[in-house]
Amino acid sequence: MCRIYEDMILEKIPNTRYEILNNQYETEQRELSKEIDGLEKAIKRYEKETNRAKKFIRLIERYDNFDELTPTIINEFVEKILIHERDRKGSQTANQKVEIYFNFIGNYEPPKEELSEEEMQKLREEEEKERVRKDRLHQNYLKRKANGKQKEYEDRYKARREKKKQDKLKVLKRAGIPVCEMQNILIE
Known part of the structure; x- marks a missing residue:
């Protein structure tokens, strides 16, 4: 210059x-x-x-070798967990994406193993069968809900569940278990 x-x-x-x-x-x-x-x-x-x-x-x-997973261990490893909306509303077996972000490394997705073409085809067929089955079950649920049969079922089930709970409560009272401990047992 x-x-x-x-x-x-x-x-x-x-x-x-x-x-x-x-x-x-x-x-x-x-x-x-x-x-x-x-x-x-x-x-x-x-x-x-x-x-x-x-x-x-x-x-x-x-934490190389531990016997029990404690909240402390989880808090040290996990930064946050994101749970996305289900693919299908109103279905108990719908797919739902969950992302786990670890401290220091972020979102980790393990490597996926390579599948052969026939394995991929078989997997696609199984997924399609499962999707068709879920569609059928969901349509049946919507029909039951529309004609009132679902409500009848839920009322019957609720009555059975309440009766089971009351029976358990009677047994626990006879056993002399305090009320505060009963709540924990009844929830199970």
């Missing part, structure tokens, strides 16, 4: 040529600065991710 400036001062190159070269150097300098900034950000991101991975590995090593 200095050399070009000196050549321009000594009139070895014309001013227009100097301006063209100067603009090229400035453009190149700006591009290099942007590239350096991008690389520095990438390095910082890499270092941050590496640090997070190391923390996660330390956490795994701490």
